[in-house]
Amino acid sequence: QVQxxxxxxxxVQAGGSLRLSCVVSGRTFTDYxxxxxxxxxxxxxxxxxxxxxxxxxTYYADSVKGRFTISRDNAKTxxxxxxxxxxxxxxxxxxxxxxxxxxxxxxxxxxxxxxxWGQGTQVTVSS
Numbered sequence: 001q002v003q004x005x006x007x008x009x010x011x012v013q014a015g016g017s018l019r020l021s022c023v024v025s026g027r028t029f030t031d032y033x034x035x036x037x038x039x040x041x042x043x044x045x046x047x048x049x050x051x052x053x054x055x056x057x058t059y060y061a062d063s064v065k066g067r068f069t070i071s072r073d074n075a076k077t078x079x080x081x082x083x084x085x086x087x088x089x090x091x092x093x094x095x096x097x098x099x100x101x102x103x104x105x106x107x108x109x110x111x112x113x114x115x116x117w118g119q120g121t122q123v124t125v126s127s
Contacts, residue, residue, distance in 0.1 A: 002026040002116045006096045009121030012086055016125070020081040022096030022118055029077040030054070032116075033101040033108040036070060036081045038092035038123075045095065049081060050107040059107045064090075086125045093120040 008020040024032065035050035049070035050059045058070050069082040079096060097114035108114065 002032075002098065004096050004098060004116055004118035006094065006118040006121040009094060009123045011124045011126065014087055014125055014127050016086050017082070017084045018086065018123060020083070020094055020096070020121060020123075022079040022081075024077045024079065024096075024098055024116075030074050031100060031102050032098040033104070033106075034070075034072060034079045034096065034098045035108065035114060036079070037095045037097060037111065038090075039095070039120075040089075040092040043092075045111065047109060047111060048094070050109055051079065052105055052107045053101055054105065057105075057107050059109055083123070086123075088125045088127045091123060091125050093122050095120045 003025050006022045033052050036048045037045050038048050039045035051070045055072045067085045072079045096118040098116040099108050099114045
């Protein structure tokens with residue numbers, strides 16, 4: 001059984017930085033592509049960034065491009081989301097997700113495809 005545990009959320013002032021971590025356990029980490037999603041109050045959950053199995057290909061939503069960086073440490077079975085220049089509109093619950101991608105080397109952008117999810121971590125950016 002695959003488990004994802006996020007950490008690193010919190011309260012930060014606008015312009016500040018946070019790093020979210022997602023530890024994945026249960027199966028071979030490099031079999032999975034991963035992504036970070038977020039859900040603001042009253043809104044649908046949306047993809048923020050995704051990374052392929054090897055970590056050499058990434059995707060970012062336009063709203064975070066240039067400010068956020070997704071990465072993975074396969075030795076530590078951990079996916080990271082580095083968030084810089086945070087804005088109040090980045091306030092949301094952030095979810096880590098993973099999907100079995102044994103024969104696929106690209107990033108996965110479709111939320112419906114992800115089959116493993118963490119519990120979420122709250123990020124609040126004050127103005």
